[in-house]
Amino acid sequence: MEKITPLSRLEEAIAEYFRGEEKGGIVLIAWAFFGLATAAYLFFSDFGPFETGLLYPVFLMALVQLLKGGHSFFKAKKWKAKLKAGMQQAPSAAVAEEQARVARLKQNYGKYQQIEMLLFLLGFALVVGGAFGGMGAFCLGTGIGLTLQAAFSLVFSLFAGYRTGFYHYELNVFRKQNP
Numbered sequence: 001m002e003k004i005t006p007l008s009r010l011e012e013a014i015a016e017y018f019r020g021e022e023k024g025g026i027v028l029i030a031w032a033f034f035g036l037a038t039a040a041y042l043f044f045s046d047f048g049p050f051e052t053g054l055l056y057p058v059f060l061m062a063l064v065q066l067l068k069g070g071h072s073f074f075k076a077k078k079w080k081a082k083l084k085a086g087m088q089q090a091p092s093a094a095v096a097e098e099q100a101r102v103a104r105l106k107q108n109y110g111k112y113q114q115i116e117m118l119l120f121l122l123g124f125a126l127v128v129g130g131a132f133g134g135m136g137a138f139c140l141g142t143g144i145g146l147t148l149q150a151a152f153s154l155v156f157s158l159f160a161g162y163r164t165g166f167y168h169y170e171l172n173v174f175r176k177q178n179p
Contacts, residue, residue, distance in 0.1 A: 006177045007091065013170035014087075018080040020163045025073025028065050028156060035062025035149065053130075053141025057123070061149035072160075095174055102168045109161035116154040123147030 002008075039059035042051050079101070086094030123146030130140025 006174055010095070010170060010174040011087070013167055014080070014083060017163060017167040017170075018076045021076035021160075022073055024156065024160055024163075025069045025071075025076065028069030028072065030069075031152060031156075032062045032066035032069055035059070035065065038062075048137060050137040050141040053138035053143075054145040055141075057142055057145035057149055061119075061146070061153065065149075065153060092175070092178055095171055095178075099168070099171045099175065102164060102171060106161065106164055106168060109157055109164060112157045113154060113161065116150050116157055119150035120147055120154060123150055 035058050039055055039062060042055040042058070045051070083094055083098055086097065123143045126135075126139050126143025127147060128143075129135040130137065130143055
């Protein structure tokens with residue numbers, strides 16, 4: 001049985017974290033393409049105001065998700081290569097730099113989640129206004145599209161934030177064991 005060292009534990013955490021970031025980016029890109037395909041179908045079909053209202057938030061959120069997923073996927077590859085090189089030269093310095101990067105990333109996830117919650121609530125308010133407030137089918141469609149897209153983005157951000165939190169914990173453990 002192989003002994004688990006702090007360095008091997010950290011290397012496993014690094015591999016798992018970046019694997020999760022890359023897979024998360026792919027999932028977000030796939031969801032964005034689904035949203036763009038749905039928006040294209042709605043755009044080229046002759047539907048009423050509900051479907052027209054649905055089109056705009058689905059399209060705009062899909063564009064944001066496409067950019068966010070691509071950024072996540074390609075940045076993960078870049079940071080993994082940079083961290084791997086740094087770990088071979090000076091592990092403590094590389095981990096310190098990575099800790100600072102991950103701390104900033106955790107703060108950003110908190111901001112993203114707040115924005116996504118606000119979009120979800122706005123979408124829900126539009127659903128209520130469209131369904132019960134006499135604001136019409138366009139407003140109802142917009143609300144449903146915004147609520148669905150914001151809910152997916154929020155769940156995605158929550159999982160990414162948890163993954164980042166676990167990774168940050170492993171970085172902290174390594175730093176405490178190897179000052």
